[in-house]
Amino acid sequence: MPSGPAVWSGMAADHPGGYDPAALERLVCFEDFHQAAREVLTESAYDYYRSGALREWTLAENERAWQRWCFVRRSLVDVSAIDTSTTVVGQPVDFPVLIAPTAFHRLATPDGEVATARAAASLGTVMVNSTLSTVALEEVAATGAPRWFQLYVFTDRGLTRELVERAVAAGFTALVPTVDAPTIGIRYADQRNRFVLPDGMELANVAESLGASGGSGSGLRAFSAQFDQTLTWKDLEWLSGLTSLPLIPKGVITAADARRAVDAGARGVVVSNHGGRQLDGDPATADALGAVVDAVGGDIDVLVDGGIRSGTDVVKAVAMGATAVLVGRAVLWALAAGGQAGVERMLGLLRDEVADTLRQLGVPRVGDLTPDVVRPVGH
Numbered sequence: 001m002p003s004g005p006a007v008w009s010g011m012a013a014d015h016p017g018g019y020d021p022a023a024l025e026r027l028v029c030f031e032d033f034h035q036a037a038r039e040v041l042t043e044s045a046y047d048y049y050r051s052g053a054l055r056e057w058t059l060a061e062n063e064r065a066w067q068r069w070c071f072v073r074r075s076l077v078d079v080s081a082i083d084t085s086t087t088v089v090g091q092p093v094d095f096p097v098l099i100a101p102t103a104f105h106r107l108a109t110p111d112g113e114v115a116t117a118r119a120a121a122s123l124g125t126v127m128v129n130s131t132l133s134t135v136a137l138e139e140v141a142a143t144g145a146p147r148w149f150q151l152y153v154f155t156d157r158g159l160t161r162e163l164v165e166r167a168v169a170a171g172f173t174a175l176v177p178t179v180d181a182p183t184i185g186i187r188y189a190d191q192r193n194r195f196v197l198p199d200g201m202e203l204a205n206v207a208e209s210l211g212a213s214g215g216s217g218s219g220l221r222a223f224s225a226q227f228d229q230t231l232t233w234k235d236l237e238w239l240s241g242l243t244s245l246p247l248i249p250k251g252v253i254t255a256a257d258a259r260r261a262v263d264a265g266a267r268g269v270v271v272s273n274h275g276g277r278q279l280d281g282d283p284a285t286a287d288a289l290g291a292v293v294d295a296v297g298g299d300i301d302v303l304v305d306g307g308i309r310s311g312t313d314v315v316k317a318v319a320m321g322a323t324a325v326l327v328g329r330a331v332l333w334a335l336a337a338g339g340q341a342g343v344e345r346m347l348g349l350l351r352d353e354v355a356d357t358l359r360q361l362g363v364p365r366v367g368d369l370t371p372d373v374v375r376p377v378g379h
């Protein structure tokens, strides 16, 4: 990196160092943002963002599974007024797409998570800030963006408690403990690259106590030895005791675990397999969603992420019973391609696609979507 902020080492050396609005306007879909990001990210950062666990079956299956559903369209409905807004665990959003917690946004853009948070705020949605943020949670909070905090529980429970207390003090309005990561999954590309954060970039929330270390494989995997593998659903009650914020466990994939979450006091669950990055062989989230909705949808909000690439995927998920979806890689690609403006453009396109899908489908309001407007392909 010859010039520019020292921390921007995720960028390829020939990146112009700024974002060209005209170039950004030519990006119109997930694949465009993905391609643009690939051109500017270092190989190691790109691989870290893209990869999934082991053979990446779950990663690919997440995308495929939404394509196994089609719509049951209603003709000649008054669709002159479209309403994409909804409320997710008490939080109003302008459209049912939230920003999933993903680590290390400074690999993509100098402002890192601050850029992401500002984009969430300007599009009227929530940013879920990762524990593994490269900007301190207090700085993310200072943007004023609607914000939830994703929590990894460390063996050092004092550190974990401190993180929760900081998130509460900084005005985060929900806690999202991740339940599908007893350790970070094995990702071949990261092993090959011996992934570590570049010099000048740090885990801003936990830097004093922990740091990505080198070693022979992925530094992140080595680091995750500090995740608490004794964690059980009972510990969710311990978390409830620390804060009155709603708990929304993320990484639930079965009806049985969703019920356990409700029993432990959860106010929502995120049906997720971590974007195919943890257990390769976990089912696609589109395939897991229905059973979770049947089990707990009447009691709490059910969110879903994984493989959401367009507005039709969003509408299918909500029709199948999700209150909203989260997007991970779509945000990372947009962040690399255009910083805050890139994420704003990507989210704006997604919002417009949701509105267009509702109009074409003959269901003017997100709140009116029901399971009978989708069916499995071929049935």
Ligand SMILES: Cc1cc2nc3c(=O)[nH]c(=O)nc-3n(C[C@H](O)[C@H](O)[C@H](O)COP(=O)(O)O)c2cc1C
Pocket: 048, 049, 050, 062, 100, 101, 102, 103, 130, 131, 132, 150, 178, 250, 272, 273, 274, 275, 276, 277, 305, 306, 307, 308, 326, 327, 328, 329, 330, 332
């Ligand atoms: C690069 C990357 C980093 C991630 N980091 C975290 C994290 O720190 N905490 C977490 O709970 N989930 C993390 N996830 C999982 C996302 O929250 C989300 O479940 C996933 O990205 C959704 O799939 P999608 O990328 O296909 O949209 C990460 C995902 C990616 C791609």
